[in-house]
Amino acid sequence: MLSLSMDPVLDSGDKALAEQALLQRCVDGLEIARASIWLYDEKRNAIRCQQICPAQQAATELPALTRQQFPRYFAELDKKRVIKAVDARADNATFEFTEPYLIPQDIWSMLDVPLRYQGEVIGIICCEEIARYKHWTDEDAGFVGVLSDLYGRILAAAERQRYQQQLEHANERLESLVRERTANLQKTLDQLRQTQQHLIESEKMASLGNLVAGIAHEVNTPVGIGLTGISHCSYLLSALADSVRAGILGKTQLEQTLAELQHSTALVERNLHRAAELIRQFKQSAVDQSHYELHQFAIDDYIQAVLQTLLPFCRQHEVQLELDLNSGLVLHSYPGAIAQVLTNLVTNACIHAFEPPQAVERARIRVATQALSDGRLLLQLTDNGCGIPRDHLPRIFEPFFTTRRGRGGTGLGLSIVYNIVQKNLGGELTVASKPGIGTRFSLKLGSSSPES
Template sequence: MDIDDPENTRLQEPPGHADNEIGVLVRSTNQHLQALGDNLRQVREAEGRLQFHSEQLESTVAERTRELSRSVQQLQAAQRQLIESEKLAALGGLVAGVAHEVNTPLGIAVTASSVLSEALADLRTQFQAQTLTSDSFQALLELAQDSNAMLASNIARAAKLISDFKQTAVDQVSEARCEFEVQQALEALIASLHPETRKVPVTVELDCESGLHMRSLPGVLTQVVANLIINSVRHAFADTPEARITLRIRSQGEGVELDYRDNGCGVPAALHERIFEPFFTTRRGTGGTGLGLNIVYNLVTRKLQGRLEFHSEEGAGVHFLLWLPRRLESAEPA
């Protein structure tokens, strides 16, 4: 049957039989042949649309899979950077935290990918069995589109988490002096520390002067702030119902003032003189190394050539006041 040229398929009515049963039978047969040809053409058109959407869906799944693979590789690269750099020892736990955070959107993405594959297989099965109807095709197409949207949004969410973490990790291992926007650097850091801060949970409030730039060491600055936040998370909030950390950054003359506070348990006055000593910790045997605040002090006073003050009252939180030169023109002093 030639569905592209229906006239070649039509039966010719024998002369003189227009009004008898033969003529009626020929005309009826031609009507059925025409209807069959119409149906076959619709099936062929549906096959073309199905093939197009199948290729499109397969391409989307392949691209999302590649993106997922790249994201995992980026996370693994960032993890290796953390392990290889001794100065990031205080942030080592972030890797597991970020992996846990990323697991949820990636799990949803894997589920959506499975649904997408099943919908595609169902389409093929119905088409091959010639049971594909317009309604079922539309329903399966909508399911595929919903799954694709879910896949895209969750991969984007995972990519954002990895991007924040990767930026922080890259900044931390870099000691190149450069111009940077303070608020942008600290926002990325705080986002990457979310797996740590939500354990308490603690709210981190950033109040930074708009458009404030420094020419300094962004990696060192973010490590200082990261160590302060992690120190608060691990030591300050055991009995604090609404844990809060505030960071206020303002320009001050030729420098920048960073005011860090938490509303935790504070530090007894008898320990104030030892707070920056290496290996001093109140958590010996529970994972505390006693190096966190010592690293902060050395980074601020040597790498960033700034000043650091500490104030605290037991039961009233801690207060670190940092002054840093806005333009770091010389290398670390000997």
């Protein structure tokens, strides 16, 4: 599940490829013959197969299942609950499929889990066992339920790519039509802004997805150490109990066992505290970035907490974070907006500043704060990467300007940063860069913010 959540194919916009990756994890995780994705039609009177794994049979070759043909099955789907049919040919929800579907496909057991997107059930993930019965457990249903949640990321990425293609096409056409369609220009621009806002929201969720994957990987280490420590404690207690029952327990063995137990429990406690702190930091950062709310907070402490959640992403790109937080300011502003700005600037630097890859000791990002004489904050983020070419520098804040077209770049990261600084924080954002030396982003902001 962790490898799937970190797989970039989920956010690539290639819906068919991402669906295959998700279904393959389902087949491997449950050790079943096949799995498929079925979606409702517009009137919700039929479901059609969109993707099947293994892809030995095309999804289009499977018949559509209609409400008129299978009323009992659709009645169960309408309840929006999991269908666990160990004997699919006798189960009340699925027996209608026996002649037209189960026997021709040699299917014996079915597990259907609802697919939800934007609060609505849009279809099911169907897990099927061939030639034998499969006794589905609650753990099986829970596993497929998590996969169904990840399917929302696939749809969001496909929708984001579709919006992006539509906007790029519209921008190209505007350049040629602007002189002859002046009267319609304002209406078209309004539509573009609305669509762009949807795309920005999707991009924010994608960045939170990267954060989730990094934190999950980071939490795995202290949790693993904790499990090892607990197992060792269990072994020591078992050995101690054996000695007591055998009547051979001596003072030396007792003292050694107690010492090892104290050491192991201390180790477990430290690592569980570490895992809890990582989860707390991630939860706060994710909530802040999802909902901008006005708060009073110590900016240096908050920046340090946000950067802690970005450490796994930086380590993944072999980039070292250096902090020099000495402003001492308390701001009345939007911490979520500041967290989004920091996240985008740091991830943007990790991806772009050190390509082609630099030596590990050179890959550094320095984040510094200081109080200005007018009471405002100066926040600077400096990297020692490849720098920005002079002809690109005036365009880096433009929507869709990217040097990574076709390699996952959307050209929205710095545009989002600029909009947040201007619109939500009422601040000033500038950039200075020298090719081969590095880049510095400077942000000035105070406690007042123009919009809620």
